[in-house]
Amino acid sequence: xxxxxxxxxPISDRYEPAAVEERWYPIWEQRGYFKADPTSAKKPYCIVxxxxxxxxxxxxxxxxxxxxxxxxxxxxxxxxxxxxxxxGTDHAGIATQVVVERQLAAEGKRKEDLGREAFVxxxxxxxxxxxxxxxxxxxxxxxxxxxxxxxxxMDEGLSRAVREVFVRLWDEKLIYRDDYIVNWCPRCxxxxxxxxxxxxERDAEFVYxxxxxxxxxxxxxxxxxxxxxxxVHPKDKRYKKYVGKTLDIPSVDGxxxxxxxxxxxVDPKFGTxxxxxxxGHDPTDFExxxxxxxxxxxxxxxxxxxxxxxxxxxxxxxxxxxxxxxEDMQALGLIDHIEPYRxxxxxxxxxxxxxxxxxxxxWYVNVKPLAQEAIKAVRSGKIKxxxxxxxxxxxxxxxxxxxxxxxxxxWWGHQIPAxxxxxxxxxxxxxxxxxxxPDCGGPVRRDPDVLDTWFSSGLWPFSTLGxxxxxxxxxxxxxxxxxxxxxxxxxxxxxxxxxxxxYVMKAVPFRDxxxxxxxxxxxxxxxxxxxxxxxxxxxxxxxxxxxxxxxxLVALAAQGRDIRLSDERxxxxxxxxxxxxxxxxxxxSNLDGYDAGAARKATPDLAARWITxxxxxxxxxxxRHLTAYRFNDAAAAIYQFLWGEFCDWYLEIAKxxxxxxxxxxxxxxxxxxxxxxxxxxxxxxxPFMPFITEEIWQRLPHDGESxxxxxxxxxxxxxxxxxxxxxxxxxxxxxxxxxxxRGEMRVAPGVTLAAAVKPPDAASAALVQDHAALIxxxxxxxxxxxxxxxxxxxxxxxxxxxxxxxxxLEGIVDLTAERQRLEKEIKRAEDAIAFxxxxxxxxxxxxxxxxxxxxxxxxxxxxxxxxxEKLVASLAWVG
RNA sequence: GGGCGGAUAGCUCAGUUGGGAGAGCGCAGCCCUUACAAGGCUGAUGUCGCAGGUUCGAGCCCUGCUCCGCCCACCA
Numbered sequence: 001x002x003x004x005x006x007x008x009x010p011i012s013d014r015y016e017p018a019a020v021e022e023r024w025y026p027i028w029e030q031r032g033y034f035k036a037d038p039t040s041a042k043k044p045y046c047i048v049x050x051x052x053x054x055x056x057x058x059x060x061x062x063x064x065x066x067x068x069x070x071x072x073x074x075x076x077x078x079x080x081x082x083x084x085x086x087x088g089t090d091h092a093g094i095a096t097q098v099v100v101e102r103q104l105a106a107e108g109k110r111k112e113d114l115g116r117e118a119f120v121x122x123x124x125x126x127x128x129x130x131x132x133x134x135x136x137x138x139x140x141x142x143x144x145x146x147x148x149x150x151x152x153x154m155d156e157g158l159s160r161a162v163r164e165v166f167v168r169l170w171d172e173k174l175i176y177r178d179d180y181i182v183n184w185c186p187r188c189x190x191x192x193x194x195x196x197x198x199x200x201e202r203d204a205e206f207v208y209x210x211x212x213x214x215x216x217x218x219x220x221x222x223x224x225x226x227x228x229x230x231x232v233h234p235k236d237k238r239y240k241k242y243v244g245k246t247l248d249i250p251s252v253d254g255x256x257x258x259x260x261x262x263x264x265x266v267d268p269k270f271g272t273x274x275x276x277x278x279x280g281h282d283p284t285d286f287e288x289x290x291x292x293x294x295x296x297x298x299x300x301x302x303x304x305x306x307x308x309x310x311x312x313x314x315x316x317x318x319x320x321x322x323x324x325x326x327e328d329m330q331a332l333g334l335i336d337h338i339e340p341y342r343x344x345x346x347x348x349x350x351x352x353x354x355x356x357x358x359x360x361x362x363w364y365v366n367v368k369p370l371a372q373e374a375i376k377a378v379r380s381g382k383i384k385x386x387x388x389x390x391x392x393x394x395x396x397x398x399x400x401x402x403x404x405x406x407x408x409x410x411w412w413g414h415q416i417p418a419x420x421x422x423x424x425x426x427x428x429x430x431x432x433x434x435x436x437x438p439d440c441g442g443p444v445r446r447d448p449d450v451l452d453t454w455f456s457s458g459l460w461p462f463s464t465l466g467x468x469x470x471x472x473x474x475x476x477x478x479x480x481x482x483x484x485x486x487x488x489x490x491x492x493x494x495x496x497x498x499x500x501x502x503y504v505m506k507a508v509p510f511r512d513x514x515x516x517x518x519x520x521x522x523x524x525x526x527x528x529x530x531x532x533x534x535x536x537x538x539x540x541x542x543x544x545x546x547x548x549x550x551x552x553l554v555a556l557a558a559q560g561r562d563i564r565l566s567d568e569r570x571x572x573x574x575x576x577x578x579x580x581x582x583x584x585x586x587x588x589s590n591l592d593g594y595d596a597g598a599a600r601k602a603t604p605d606l607a608a609r610w611i612t613x614x615x616x617x618x619x620x621x622x623x624r625h626l627t628a629y630r631f632n633d634a635a636a637a638i639y640q641f642l643w644g645e646f647c648d649w650y651l652e653i654a655k656x657x658x659x660x661x662x663x664x665x666x667x668x669x670x671x672x673x674x675x676x677x678x679x680x681x682x683x684x685x686x687p688f689m690p691f692i693t694e695e696i697w698q699r700l701p702h703d704g705e706s707x708x709x710x711x712x713x714x715x716x717x718x719x720x721x722x723x724x725x726x727x728x729x730x731x732x733x734x735x736x737x738x739x740x741x742r743g744e745m746r747v748a749p750g751v752t753l754a755a756a757v758k759p760p761d762a763a764s765a766a767l768v769q770d771h772a773a774l775i776x777x778x779x780x781x782x783x784x785x786x787x788x789x790x791x792x793x794x795x796x797x798x799x800x801x802x803x804x805x806x807x808x809l810e811g812i813v814d815l816t817a818e819r820q821r822l823e824k825e826i827k828r829a830e831d832a833i834a835f836x837x838x839x840x841x842x843x844x845x846x847x848x849x850x851x852x853x854x855x856x857x858x859x860x861x862x863x864x865x866x867x868x869e870k871l872v873a874s875l876a877w878v879g
Numbered sequence: 880g881g882g883c884g885g886a887u888a889g890c891u892c893a894g895u896u897g898g899g900a901g902a903g904c905g906c907a908g909c910c911c912u913u914a915c916a917a918g919g920c921u922g923a924u925g926u927c928g929c930a931g932g933u934u935c936g937a938g939c940c941c942u943g944c945u946c947c948g949c950c951c952a953c954c955a
Contacts, residue, residue: 011914013914013915014917181953199951199952206955216955217955218955219955220955231955265954265955266954266955267954269954270954270955271955278955282953282955283953284953284954284955285953285955286953287953343955357953389883389884390883392883393882393883393950393951396882396950396951400951400952487949491951518949522891524948555903556891556892558892558893560884561884561885562948564891564892566891568891568903568905569903569904571904572903572917573903575918576917577917578917578918579914579915579917579918581915582914582917582918583914583915584914585914585915586914587914588914590914628895630895632892632893633893636903639902639903640902647914647915648919651914655914659913736921739921740921740922742909742920742921743909743921743922744908744922746908746909746921747909748910749909749910749912749920750910750912780912832899836899839898839899839935839936842935842936843935844935844936845935845936846935847935848934848935848936849898849935849936850898853898853935853936854935856898857898860899
């Protein structure tokens with residue numbers, strides 16, 4: 001504690017966060033505290049940020065996600081680690097493209113009007129305009145990212161990484177093209193992976209159609225014109241005779257021929273046990289079709305309209321066609337009957353358009369072999385998922401993984417590095433752009449599709465560190481230490497990173513994965529723009545301060561449970577910040593004459609030893625919980641210590657010494673305890689509340705230039721003082737007993753009471769005697785101590801452990817209330833005695849329970865009996 | 880159809896190896912006591928979802944059930 005406080009400006013009695021937050025962040029950043037050093041010999045600690053959409057803005061989910069990361073990073077940085085919090089943003093292919101398309105629409109234009117190059121240029125322009133928003137907001141949140149290393153999934157280096165991985169996978173035959181049935185969004189005009197399809201229950205009609213001699217049900221009658229077969233279960237006796245036959249069936253467009261096949265996929269118990277097979281427009285049917293060589297007929301096009309193959313329905317919207325075809329069949333008597341039916345339909349996750357299964361040629365990654373490694377990494381513990389429950393979800397998905405369609409029919413993104421020879425159609429995948437066919441020198445055409453945005457974010461943990469170049473960053477920080485993310489992108493992102501990391505780097509991308517919950521509104525509803533219940537984190541930060549906002553999220557971040565966020569919660573923690581502020585004010589305004597050097601030699605009194613010891617306990621608890629990612633428990637421990645112990649007890653006690661000038665040694669010792677405890681508590685709290693802690697810390701005597709780079713508190717065993725805690729417990733107990741009586745007896749606060757304490761032994765007599773002044777001040781009661789004390793007339797009784805406290809009430813209040821109070825306490829004691837005796841009376845308990853438990857029970861009963869005796873005697877006396 | 884989570888004070892939720900349940904907010908009473916009324920002191924409130932089981936002992940472990948929520952899944 002070498003530095004003296006800079007002469008403190010007058011401090012407001014309310015903490016005003018805005019100015020403080022604006023002041024410190026730029027200083028931290030300018031001084032380079034956020035910067036990682038890839039050449040440092042210190043132990044590395046690295047987190048890569050889940051890259052937010054580059055054109056997005058901070059929502060409450062980021063608030064939680066990034067606060068938790070910042071807590072860990074700040075803690076580790078203070079703990080002496082070489083920390084890197086790697087920041088960056090994602091190009092978010094479809095999401096961003098849709099936004100710009102909407103902008104164009106407002107101008108009455110479509111992207112086709114601009115052409116690909118101009119459109120992509122326009123998106124880049126939008127990225128330049130809006131790309132800084134979320135970064136500024138992250139800074140506002142206090143995020144201590146190394147901004148000098150900001151990356152973007154489409155910047156030069158990362159694009160190289162994408163291409164390199166693509167080429168490698170292609171060379172190893174893990175990337176391939178296939179004609180397969182895909183999820184197609186007719187509105188976005190692109191293929192979607194299974195993950196990008198949302199399911200929603202909808203009411204529909206289950207239409208039973210007559211197929212010659214057979215009848216079957218469908219919810220998609222419009223696909224009838226694409227039918228190329230019928231299927232039944234192989235063991236279904238009802239239909240055995242039709243299997244293998246080709247039936248000529250009267251239909252809406254004349255007679256059609258369909259073959260009947262037997263396939264396990266058919267559930268004989270559902271509907272009539274017969275299904276129509278439309279390989280072109282249903283995933284199950286596609287598979288059946290492949291198994292039985294049924295042709296694919298595409299009757300719905302990429303625009304969601306019926307194709308020429310749909311005959312007289314050609315050009316019609318698919319849902320119109322559904323209605324029309326039912327009408328037509330009804331007219332022809334082909335409909336048996338119609339039932340109402342509720343089922344799940346697939347919707348595009350971006351625009352909620354009903355997805356159309358279509359056959360088309362797409363690029364795929366065969367992720368199965370990669371998934372095997374990713375499963376092993378978790379099973380072997382190389383990757384630890386916290387909370388544990390998510391591992392099962394992870395395994396389930398990984399074990400049932402299917403080929404990943406990676407091509408998207410968009411313009412914004414990493415264009416697939418594949419070229420087709422115009423002469424022979426041969427495919428050439430290349431690290432560098434091709435202008436001619438490498439085989440024949442003929443002209444080439446580049447594949448127009450781009451990659452799924454998750455392809456590039458899947459490379460994030462190593463691409464941001466410089467891969468494919470061999471960089472010191474990779475050597476120092478890969479594998480990264482921790483990934484903090486939300487459960488909804490476990491498959492999209494975490495799984496892909498695990499697979500790619502292991503494939504490319506031959507090492508896990510991260511050691512711990514902490515998966516946090518969703519932030520909901522006060523009613524527990526998921527926040528959504530359409531519901532209008534979105535809480536803006538910026539507003540909360542402005543209203544209550546960033547520290548309060550951060551602390552709220554951390555305090556509510558219990559594992560495995562969603563967070564319900566409300567203004568009241570944040571307000572509560574704003575009050576906590578204010579409490580800390582005022583505690584600091586008290587300390588700072590009483591530091592005159594403080595000399596750290598001299599103070600170190602002063603002898604701490606009981607209260608000082610107590611608060612010091614409590615701080616050690618708190619430090620240990622906070623560290624333990626942070627290590628286990630039990631953020632809420634860590635926050636609660638600090639909250640409780642700072643408010644419930646430091647402010648409520650120690651500051652009140654300290655005032656007694658601070659306000660009297662006649663004992664400078666005591667005053668100095670107390671000043672020292674205040675300064676050291678507060679200073680250390682601030683460091684403990686800093687990762688949670690970075691701004692206010694820095695502001696106060698700078699005004700306190702401290703070592704170093706910023707709390708951000710000061711050491712994180714460690715448990716110092718020498719400062720743990722069990723005796724002080726026990727003794728202080730007695731003193732506090734006496735104070736509480738007197739206050740108790742005062743409160744319940746409705747004694748006016750101005751009245752000074754007289755309390756006589758009867759201790760059980762000389763040691764406690766001395767203890768109470770030594771702290772009589774303290775008790776007197778905290779409880780507003782004069783204290784006399786006498787082992788042989790007898791109860792004064794008209795007094796109330798309090799019992800603290802073995803001590804009895806008599807509070808004289810003669811002339812203050814009558815004793816009716818005391819009678820009631822005693823009766824209540826007697827009842828309480830008697831209940832406890834009855835319970836304990838019953839327990840002890842059971843032979844099983846006495847014989848089977850551990851001796852220490854039985855002893856404890858006996859002791860408890862004895863204690864309660866003694867208490868009861870005292871209370872009863874007292875009651876008789878009062879009566 | 881599978882899987883996961885939740886059900887604890889009026890509300891929101893903690894409760895980590897099983898030993899007679901806690902916090903915050905809210906509520907009631909008293910207090911503007913020179914850090915803080917965004918505060919202090921005191922107080923009240925719980926068949927820990929239901930039914931069984933294991934155990935000397937269960938909010939916690941096991942089984943079944945009810946009600947909520949979520950995720951996965953090609954029953955048309």
